[in-house]
Every structure is written in structure tokens, then in C-alpha cells.
Amino acid sequence: xxxGYLDAGSGSLILQAILxxxxxxxxxxxxxxxxxxxxxxxxxTETEVDETTVPTES
Amino acid sequence: MHRPDPGSFRDPAxxxxxxxxxxxxxxxxxxxxxxxxxxSTRFFEKAVADGRLIDAKLVDNDDSSVAGALEHxxxxxxxxxxEWTFTMLKDAALLQLELLADALGEGLTIKDATPYNIQFIDxxxxxxxxxxxxxYSPGEPWIxxxxxxxxxxxxxxxxxxLGVPFQPWLRGNPEGPTAAEMRNxxxxxxxxxxxxxxxxxxxxxxxxxxxxxxVRDDLKSAGFNxxxxxxxxxxxxxxxxGMEWSxxxxxxxxxxxxxxxxxxxxxxxxxxxxxxRHRPGRVLDLGANDGYFSEISLRSGAVAIAVDGxxxxxxxxxxxxxxxxxxxxxxxxxxxxxxxxxxxxPSLTDRARPDLVIAYGLIHHLIYTASVPPATVVDWLASxxxxxVVEFVSPRDEMVGKLxxxxxxxxxxxGREQDDFERLLRDRFEIVASTPLGEGTRTLYSLTNR
Numbered sequence: 001x002x003x004g005y006l007d008a009g010s011g012s013l014i015l016q017a018i019l020x021x022x023x024x025x026x027x028x029x030x031x032x033x034x035x036x037x038x039x040x041x042x043x044x045t046e047t048e049v050d051e052t053t054v055p056t057e058s
Numbered sequence: 059m060h061r062p063d064p065g066s067f068r069d070p071a072x073x074x075x076x077x078x079x080x081x082x083x084x085x086x087x088x089x090x091x092x093x094x095x096x097x098s099t100r101f102f103e104k105a106v107a108d109g110r111l112i113d114a115k116l117v118d119n120d121d122s123s124v125a126g127a128l129e130h131x132x133x134x135x136x137x138x139x140x141e142w143t144f145t146m147l148k149d150a151a152l153l154q155l156e157l158l159a160d161a162l163g164e165g166l167t168i169k170d171a172t173p174y175n176i177q178f179i180d181x182x183x184x185x186x187x188x189x190x191x192x193x194y195s196p197g198e199p200w201i202x203x204x205x206x207x208x209x210x211x212x213x214x215x216x217x218x219x220l221g222v223p224f225q226p227w228l229r230g231n232p233e234g235p236t237a238a239e240m241r242n243x244x245x246x247x248x249x250x251x252x253x254x255x256x257x258x259x260x261x262x263x264x265x266x267x268x269x270x271x272x273v274r275d276d277l278k279s280a281g282f283n284x285x286x287x288x289x290x291x292x293x294x295x296x297x298x299x300g301m302e303w304s305x306x307x308x309x310x311x312x313x314x315x316x317x318x319x320x321x322x323x324x325x326x327x328x329x330x331x332x333x334x335r336h337r338p339g340r341v342l343d344l345g346a347n348d349g350y351f352s353e354i355s356l357r358s359g360a361v362a363i364a365v366d367g368x369x370x371x372x373x374x375x376x377x378x379x380x381x382x383x384x385x386x387x388x389x390x391x392x393x394x395x396x397x398x399x400x401x402x403x404p405s406l407t408d409r410a411r412p413d414l415v416i417a418y419g420l421i422h423h424l425i426y427t428a429s430v431p432p433a434t435v436v437d438w439l440a441s442x443x444x445x446x447v448v449e450f451v452s453p454r455d456e457m458v459g460k461l462x463x464x465x466x467x468x469x470x471x472x473g474r475e476q477d478d479f480e481r482l483l484r485d486r487f488e489i490v491a492s493t494p495l496g497e498g499t500r501t502l503y504s505l506t507n508r
Contacts, residue, residue, distance in 0.1 A: 009265055013201075024289065024290075
């Protein structure tokens with residue numbers, strides 16, 4: 001689906017799950033957790049890249 | 059040759075053009091898929107039959123650059139949310155939510171949530187943007203939620219919770235207040251109510267923390283579904299339904315003034331004669347108040363466009379179920395042309411296009427309260443280029459005495475006497491008829507343009 005012409009707002013999208021009630025709060029928590037995990041994975045990848053590219057002193 | 063609607067360009071899938079008096083909606087492939095999905099539902103047929111959704115029919119299209127074309131009936135008068143009263147915006151909000159709930163029930167969604175997709179026809183809100191419907195993709199959230207809060211919910215909260223008119227805000231910023239702005243407006247005490255905490259404070263907080271994050275795939279993977287949208291929509295519907303505004307205004311109760319009751323019948327008869335003479339298709343009632351003369355115009359078969367600057371009096375009239383087109387606007391500062399390129403939303407005057415103008419009980423307020431010179435008022439009436447019925451009020455009228463109680467002669471424009479006024483009228487109009495009212499300080503004129 002293409003919704004590009006309307007800025008939905010990331011926080012408002014997650015909030016909708018919470019507004020959906022108890023089941024939604026669980027969905028929001030899972031989405032939140034997935035986002036955090038994604039961030040951590042990205043950070044780890046970046047660290048590995050940094051380690052390989054930083055020149056070592058000789 | 060098609061003339062594009064200057065206000066219909068945001069959705070790449072669907073935009074409106076005019077072909078003479080015909081209103082056409084041109085669709086690309088995605089828009090056409092949306093139309094097929096919508097038109098095959100039971101909900102569409104019922105919503106059109108109920109008058110909640112504008113009718114649409116697929117028509118022949120010889121433009122190879124578009125996938126399909128729909129034809130809509132023409133909306134008699136386009137108005138904007140900053141010209142609506144509290145109850146009008148509330149009814150529009152409820153319609154938006156009800157249509158979304160009905161659409162989701164048949165596997166569709168509405169991809170935005172703006173009051174600009176709703177117009178008032180015969181006094182009822184009608185959803186006009188058929189292009190906003192499309193198939194619901196499982197796991198997708200309601201993309202229009204934030205827009206709904208900014209353009210419907212928060213403006214309604216401004217009126218019902220704070221007693222502040224939302225129209226100046228929406229006229230200044232059609233996107234409506236952000237959640238953070240609304241949080242600041244509401245103050246600490248009101249932020250503690252559950253509905254405010256969720257839709258205002260929590261939304262503001264989450265927007266600040268998650269700006270620019272891509273979360274739709276995360277939501278889908280986490281099990282988001284249409285039931286969650288429906289639960290939110292049902293709660294929003296209940297919240298909006300419970301919002302009230304007492305509808306107070308300076309001009310509520312004006313009809314109980316002595317001169318109003320005394321002159322109403324004579325003014326109505328004078329108007330009926332003008333309506334019989336000119337047979338106008340569209341009547342513009344300036345300073346319409348409780349709509350007494352707009353109702354007479356409606357009964358003559360005309361479309362009545364009623365403009366007044368008092369929200370309380372217009373809201374009370376709207377709630378009675380009038381078929382007139384209502385536009386809340388201060389006539390000394392009517393809605394200008396604005397939006398993208400200054401053409402997206404035409405001015406109130408450009409949209410009115412009257413065949414007859416009523417200016418009863420109005421021009422003395424322009425001359426004495428707003429300090430508009432009498433000659434300028436007459437020029438303005440002539441600028442509508444159509445017949446006018448106007449009420450002249452002499453400087454010796456009791457009401458004018460009240461309006462000028464704290465003004466000196468030096469603070470008033472010259473040319474306020476009836477002789478001066480008639481001379482100005484004759485420069486611009488033919489005086490077809492005139493009749494004095496009541497105690498002789500007021501006179502009605504029926505005018506045609508020179």
C-alpha cells in the first residue's frame with residue numbers, strides 16, 4: 001500500500017495499538033521490543049564494521 | 059477541456075476535475091482498484107442511499123493518461139472546517155469514524171482522515187472523497203489516526219474543554235494543532251483525564267521519541283490487526299459523541315429584540331417579492347443570524363448560503379436541521395483564498411457565486427461598528443454583480459444609538475443619512491422597490507445591478 005502522501009507519524013502508529021485495548025498493548029510491546037532488538041542488532045553490526053576498519057597502531 | 063479542482067492534488071491515485079458543470083474524478087491504476095473494491099461492497103450502496111457518501115458512477119473516459127473516471131453530483135456550496143460550527147465539525151467527525159468502521163467491516167480502509175473530505179449537503183455531512191477508500195491490507199495500522207486527532211478531535215477539544223473557537227486556528231493552520239501544542243493548550247489539570255492522557259499527552263510523547271522511525275513492519279509482525287483499529291474507532295466515537303458546547307454567542311436571542319419581531323414579516327414579504335421577481339438559483343444571506351430569511355429562500359427553491367460571524371446562533375440553527383449551507387465567517391474578514399499557491403481553497407466570495415444577495419440588519423454594523431465607509435459598503439454589495447435586498451438603518455435608529463453610544467461625530471464616516479445612501483445606491487444599482495419599516499428609521503431596498 002502506498003500512503004506516502006500522508007505523514008502518519010511513527011509514534012501515533014504505535015500508540016494506535018495501545019488505544020486498541022489489552023490485546024493491543026501486547027502488540028505495541030512486541031513492536032516496541034522488535035524495534036529495540038533491531039536497533040541493537042544494527043548497533044552491533046556497526047561496531048563490527050568499525051573494528052575492522054579502524055587502523056591498528058604498529 | 060477539463061479544469062482541475064485546485065484543492066484536489068495530494069492523492070496521486072485520484073483527483074477531481076471539472077468538465078463544464080460536470081464533476082469528474084480521474085483515477086490511476088491504484089485508484090481504479092480502490093474504486094472496484096469499494097463499489098463491490100454492500101456498505102457502499104447503503105452509505106450512498108443513506109446520504110453519507112457521495113454518489114459516484116464510472117463513466118466513459120477518452121483520456122489515455124488515466125485508468126478510469128468517475129462522475130459525482132455537484133456539491134452546491136463548498137465550505138471548509140474553519141467555516142463550520144462546533145456541532146458541524148462534531149457530526150463530520152462522527153461520520154468519518156462510522157464510515158471507517160463500516161469500511162473495515164468489509165475489508166476496506168480510509169487512507170486519510172481530514173474534514174476537507176466532508177461537505178454539507180442539505181444540512182447533512184456527506185463524505186465526498188471516494189478516492190480515500192481502498193482495500194485494507196492485513197496488519198496495517200490506521201494511517202489517518204494522527205490526522206483525525208489534529209483536524210477533528212483536538213479542534214473539538216479546544217471548544218468543548220477550553221471554550222476557545224477552533225476556526226481561527228484551522229484557518230491559520232489547516233493541519234490543526236499538533237499533540238504537543240494541544241498538550242500545552244490544555245494545561246496540567248486537563249491532561250490527567252484518561253482520554254487526554256492517551257490522545258494528547260501520550261501521543262505527543264511518543265511522537266517526540268519516535269520521530270522518523272519505520273514502525274509499520276514492526277507492528278505487522280507483532281500482530282496488529284483491523285480489530286485494534288475498530289476498538290480505537292469505537293472509543294473515539296464515544297469520546298466525540300460525549301463532547302458538548304453550550305453554544306453561547308453575542309447574537310443568540312437577537313430575534314427576541316423588539317425591532318426584529320416587529321419587522322420580520324414585512325422583511326420576509328419584501329424578500330419573497332424579490333425572489334419571485336428574480337427566481338435566483340443561489341441566494342447569499344449575509345448576516346443570516348437564525349436563518350429566518352434563508353429558510354424563506356430555501357422554500358422558493360433556491361440554494362441558500364448563510365453567512366454569519368456568530369457561532370452560537372449558527373450552531374443552534376444547524377442543530378434544528380436546516381438544509382441551508384452554513385458558513386461561519388466574519389463579514390469584515392471573510393475567508394480568503396489560501397492553501398497551496400493561494401488557490402487550493404478559494405475565497406468565500408468566489409465560492410458563493412450568488413444570484414441574489416440578502417443584506418438585512420447588516421450594513422449599519424459594518425458602517426458603525428466596523429467603521430467601513432458607506433460608499434465602500436455599497437461598492438461591496440455591487441461587487442456581487444447580482445440583485446440585492448438591503449436594509450438601510452438611519453442614524454436616528456435606536457440600535458444605531460447603542461452602536462454609537464461611545465463614539466463622537468468625528469469618529470464616524472460622513473454620508474450616513476438616507477439621502478446619501480440612496481445617492482450611493484443609484485450610482486451602482488437600479489432601485490426596483492423600497493419600503494419603510496416600523497417606526498420609520500429603517501427602509502428596505504430591492505436593487506438590480508446597473
